[in-house]
Amino acid sequence: MPNPQLNQHGELQHLLALRGLPRDVLVHILDTAASFLSVSDREVKKVPIMRGKSVFNLFFESSTRTRTTFEIAAKRLSADVINLNIAASSASKGESLLDTIDNLTAMHADMFVVRHAESGAPFLISQHLNTTGRHHIHVINAGDGRHAHPTQGLLDVFTIRHHKGDFSRLQVAIVGDILHSRVARSDIHALKTLGVPDVRVVGPRTLLSPEMLQMGIRTFNDMREGLRDVDVIIMLRLQNERMNGSLLPSAQEFFRNYGLTPERLSLARPDAIVMHPGPMNRGVEIDSAVADGSQAVILSQVTYGIAIRMAVMSILAGN
Amino acid sequence: MPNPQLNQHGELQHLLALRGLPRDVLVHILDTAASFLSVSDREVKKVPIMRGKSVFNLFFESSTRTRTTFEIAAKRLSADVINLNIAASSASKGESLLDTIDNLTAMHADMFVVRHAESGAPFLISQHLNTTGRHHIHVINAGDGRHAHPTQGLLDVFTIRHHKGDFSRLQVAIVGDILHSRVARSDIHALKTLGVPDVRVVGPRTLLSPEMLQMGIRTFNDMREGLRDVDVIIMLRLQNERMNGSLLPSAQEFFRNYGLTPERLSLARPDAIVMHPGPMNRGVEIDSAVADGSQAVILSQVTYGIAIRMAVMSILAGN
Amino acid sequence: MPNPQLNQHGELQHLLALRGLPRDVLVHILDTAASFLSVSDREVKKVPIMRGKSVFNLFFESSTRTRTTFEIAAKRLSADVINLNIAASSASKGESLLDTIDNLTAMHADMFVVRHAESGAPFLISQHLNTTGRHHIHVINAGDGRHAHPTQGLLDVFTIRHHKGDFSRLQVAIVGDILHSRVARSDIHALKTLGVPDVRVVGPRTLLSPEMLQMGIRTFNDMREGLRDVDVIIMLRLQNERMNGSLLPSAQEFFRNYGLTPERLSLARPDAIVMHPGPMNRGVEIDSAVADGSQAVILSQVTYGIAIRMAVMSILAGN
Numbered sequence: 001m002p003n004p005q006l007n008q009h010g011e012l013q014h015l016l017a018l019r020g021l022p023r024d025v026l027v028h029i030l031d032t033a034a035s036f037l038s039v040s041d042r043e044v045k046k047v048p049i050m051r052g053k054s055v056f057n058l059f060f061e062s063s064t065r066t067r068t069t070f071e072i073a074a075k076r077l078s079a080d081v082i083n084l085n086i087a088a089s090s091a092s093k094g095e096s097l098l099d100t101i102d103n104l105t106a107m108h109a110d111m112f113v114v115r116h117a118e119s120g121a122p123f124l125i126s127q128h129l130n131t132t133g134r135h136h137i138h139v140i141n142a143g144d145g146r147h148a149h150p151t152q153g154l155l156d157v158f159t160i161r162h163h164k165g166d167f168s169r170l171q172v173a174i175v176g177d178i179l180h181s182r183v184a185r186s187d188i189h190a191l192k193t194l195g196v197p198d199v200r201v202v203g204p205r206t207l208l209s210p211e212m213l214q215m216g217i218r219t220f221n222d223m224r225e226g227l228r229d230v231d232v233i234i235m236l237r238l239q240n241e242r243m244n245g246s247l248l249p250s251a252q253e254f255f256r257n258y259g260l261t262p263e264r265l266s267l268a269r270p271d272a273i274v275m276h277p278g279p280m281n282r283g284v285e286i287d288s289a290v291a292d293g294s295q296a297v298i299l300s301q302v303t304y305g306i307a308i309r310m311a312v313m314s315i316l317a318g319n
Numbered sequence: 320m321p322n323p324q325l326n327q328h329g330e331l332q333h334l335l336a337l338r339g340l341p342r343d344v345l346v347h348i349l350d351t352a353a354s355f356l357s358v359s360d361r362e363v364k365k366v367p368i369m370r371g372k373s374v375f376n377l378f379f380e381s382s383t384r385t386r387t388t389f390e391i392a393a394k395r396l397s398a399d400v401i402n403l404n405i406a407a408s409s410a411s412k413g414e415s416l417l418d419t420i421d422n423l424t425a426m427h428a429d430m431f432v433v434r435h436a437e438s439g440a441p442f443l444i445s446q447h448l449n450t451t452g453r454h455h456i457h458v459i460n461a462g463d464g465r466h467a468h469p470t471q472g473l474l475d476v477f478t479i480r481h482h483k484g485d486f487s488r489l490q491v492a493i494v495g496d497i498l499h500s501r502v503a504r505s506d507i508h509a510l511k512t513l514g515v516p517d518v519r520v521v522g523p524r525t526l527l528s529p530e531m532l533q534m535g536i537r538t539f540n541d542m543r544e545g546l547r548d549v550d551v552i553i554m555l556r557l558q559n560e561r562m563n564g565s566l567l568p569s570a571q572e573f574f575r576n577y578g579l580t581p582e583r584l585s586l587a588r589p590d591a592i593v594m595h596p597g598p599m600n601r602g603v604e605i606d607s608a609v610a611d612g613s614q615a616v617i618l619s620q621v622t623y624g625i626a627i628r629m630a631v632m633s634i635l636a637g638n
Numbered sequence: 639m640p641n642p643q644l645n646q647h648g649e650l651q652h653l654l655a656l657r658g659l660p661r662d663v664l665v666h667i668l669d670t671a672a673s674f675l676s677v678s679d680r681e682v683k684k685v686p687i688m689r690g691k692s693v694f695n696l697f698f699e700s701s702t703r704t705r706t707t708f709e710i711a712a713k714r715l716s717a718d719v720i721n722l723n724i725a726a727s728s729a730s731k732g733e734s735l736l737d738t739i740d741n742l743t744a745m746h747a748d749m750f751v752v753r754h755a756e757s758g759a760p761f762l763i764s765q766h767l768n769t770t771g772r773h774h775i776h777v778i779n780a781g782d783g784r785h786a787h788p789t790q791g792l793l794d795v796f797t798i799r800h801h802k803g804d805f806s807r808l809q810v811a812i813v814g815d816i817l818h819s820r821v822a823r824s825d826i827h828a829l830k831t832l833g834v835p836d837v838r839v840v841g842p843r844t845l846l847s848p849e850m851l852q853m854g855i856r857t858f859n860d861m862r863e864g865l866r867d868v869d870v871i872i873m874l875r876l877q878n879e880r881m882n883g884s885l886l887p888s889a890q891e892f893f894r895n896y897g898l899t900p901e902r903l904s905l906a907r908p909d910a911i912v913m914h915p916g917p918m919n920r921g922v923e924i925d926s927a928v929a930d931g932s933q934a935v936i937l938s939q940v941t942y943g944i945a946i947r948m949a950v951m952s953i954l955a956g957n
Contacts, residue, residue: 040746044690052363054391065741068720072692072745075718080394082387095598103384103597106621107391108359278741279733302744371682373710399713401706414917422703422916425940426710427678
């Protein structure tokens with residue numbers, strides 16, 4: 001079965017998930033992002049690559065931060081950006097998701113950046129566009145349910161490549177609420193495809209995903225064991241709003257067992273880097289001394305995130 | 320009495336309603352829109368006609384879809400667009416409508432796109448601008464109460480002209496909640512001015528407007544009679560939010576009597592087109608088989624709507 | 639102690655408050671604004687000064703009007719503008735103010751326009767940027783608590799200079815709720831620095847600020863005494879939302895004692911001008927006959943406000 005994200009020439013047509021994307025597609029995105037890093041440092045932070053293109057930010061689930069990163073990336077590519085908070089509009093008038101998409105494509109949309117609480121919504125949109133012959137319109141998944149957050153996964157591996165150079169000898173630990181995390185899922189697929197030999201997840205038994213075992217991921221319930229000698233620690237955000245209460249005793253207890261403190265960080269390799277997708281809950285999943293310490297590369301992730309989004313948009317627009 | 324939308328040279332200064340607009344003004348807008356259709360198909364979907372102009376979307380009543388169409392149209396004309404959701408801002412601080420307008424014109428606004436729940440609000444604004452000598456500032460009515468929605472009326476007649484060529488032999492049926500519909504009102508005025516000999520409205524007695532009789536419009540309560548041999552069917556949206564309950568038994572009963580099904584559509588001419596201003600309530604006023612069928616031109620309406628709005632804005636900006 | 643708004647060369651790096659700003663810095667802003675006044679009158683109302691710069695409107699307290707003026711100013715300077723209503727976003731996810739700032743600067747923000755209900759928030763942000771070496775990022779205070787609203791103060795003195803030419807012989811009365819007014823505070827500092835010999839405040843005893851006495855400001859409880867022979871009257875907005883009820887009997891009683899009526903205005907000099915920061919409460923602090931009368935320069939203030947904001951942004955971006 002061909003990957004639904006690739007066109008018949010094997011080029012990226014939509015970015016829906018990192019699972020199953022060929023290594024050369026990932027590397028091409030990372031290399032393109034590297035070339036965009038300098039644009040944001042220029043006096044005039046703009047390139048004309050998407051001038052006159054219409055990018056729609058379709059946020060069925062609100063996320064000011066993620067929306068902002070895509071808006072900045074699109075504007076630096078000179079695109080016209082239209083922000084639609086769909087939760088508050090047509091959806092409430094009873095219009096279906098695909099009717100909304102049909103209407104916006106009739107307005108000559110070029111690209112949809114889609115955030116949705118339901119897993120699979122961006123895929124559904126991309127299939128609808130493909131089966132109706134609108135192959136020139138591109139979909140980027142900006143986070144769907146518990147499924148995937150591919151641009152976050154890409155910026156995470158970009159950050160790792162930037163700091164560690166080579167993927168082939170790395171030990172990477174992902175810590176926290178794996179069960180609800182689309183970030184963890186996207187990170188794992190990217191790291192595996194890029195050849196990281198040891199990807200492990202660390203967290204309370206109730207928040208680990210059974211799916212991990214099938215993916216050949218080692219799981220740890222003990223933070224100290226999980227972090228030993230790793231090169232990279234990816235802390236996840238504890239998403240209170242996603243939990244039903246029964247899975248987790250309290251934020252305080254979570255910190256006691258899984259919060260990243262300087263002591264625990266010292267179990268990793270001395271040159272280990274600490275990552276977090278943000279926004280951070282200081283004192284819940286991460287201690288401020290670590291968040292602001294010399295091993296944290298959390299703000300670099302944000303910077304690289306703009307370059308990654310510019311890369312994905314420009315590659316899609318060119319295919 | 321001169322038409323308050325025209326300046327002393329008979330040129331369009333504001334677009335408030337289609338009632339009373341001369342035929343040549345309507346045709347000029349349609350012809351200009353035709354020339355803009357190609358802009359949205361270009362690689363770079365922009366023309367510099369309104370570069371440096373400030374267009375304010377003043378939405379006193381929220382409508383993401385309509386606001387988006389005006390935003391896209393203005394950006395493709397290279398204008399700067401400022402979206403103001405007035406319901407949530409100064410209005411709540413007790414400032415009057417005209418004080419808001421005075422403030423925005425003091426910021427050198429060039430054009431106001433106004434949506435308001437009260438009929439006549441755009442007219443009030445235009446009169447205020449004219450009587451205070453600010454003739455270079457233009458108002459576009461984006462829907463006011465039950466009164467008018469002139470750009471919708473224009474895109475509807477554009478769609479009809481595109482598919483039928485000539486207005487002079489057409490039978491057009493408008494179906495549904497005529498009483499509350501500013502779309503119906505604008506459509507009827509445009510169709511009459513352009514010479515359509517048979518414009519008819521179809522709907523339950525409680526949702527037909529007495530005003531129709533004065534306008535020489537035939538009214539039908541029976542859907543089958545009303546649709547017989549027509550060339551164009553314009554289905555209206557059943558606006559639940561506007562109804563008080565007593566006028567309509569239920570959505571199911573409405574569909575049973577007035578929903579456009581394939582069977583009912585077959586009573587019209589074989590080449591009849593089906594239109595809808597959107598967003599559609601599938602299964603209430605229209606059956607999905609019709610909405611997605613070969614006679615539906617509903618998405619073309621959306622595409623033409625961008626061209627119409629670009630045409631109106633550019634004509635106003637040039638006068 | 640050096641002024642925290644100035645860099646080591648004495649140039650404006652942030653605009654946080656007018657207190658303590660040297661006279662030549664104020665005059666330079668006013669002169670620059672004068673040169674920008676003509677831009678808004680041009681056919682193409684744009685200059686390329688900030689092309690490719692990213693300006694973030696960070697509104698922790700919502701204010702559509704003020705946000706709009708900064709958005710227009712930035713767009714006329716060709717900057718990319720990102721509006722963030724922070725009250726509704728990350729803040730609610732528990733992220734701290736400074737984490738939000740760190741994230742946005744990691745996206746290569748060039749300028750923050752900050753409105754916050756807490757006095758000192760813009761100062762806190764500017765200090766955080768300076769102490770972490772990010773001297774190329776600029777902060778503009780768009781109103782913080784009861785503390786300051788410097789661009790309003792600047793546009794007020796611009797308006798006075800425009801109409802009165804010289805500051806050295808003026809009598810200026812500021813009338814109303816001085817206690818809660820950041821506008822009054824900014825006006826007073828600017829007027830003092832620019833050499834106005836008689837700045838006075840007029841209002842009920844409960845709404846006058848003890849701080850005024852220290853600043854050498856004369857206070858009046860009697861409106862008729864306070865207005866006698868003044869050249870400039872600055873009426874403040876009665877901010878109901880800021881008052882706790884106990885300080886003020888009622889809006890009607892306020893108008894009876896301190897509303898600016900034609901009769902009271904006649905006590906001032908015949909060529910006195912009337913100013914108001916907007917939005918006006920007609921019939922509360924100002925009579926419509928005065929608000930719409932020949933001595934009112936309230937809408938000129940709005941126009942000059944755009945030029946002042948363009949001036950401040952362009953000066954900061956150049957330093």
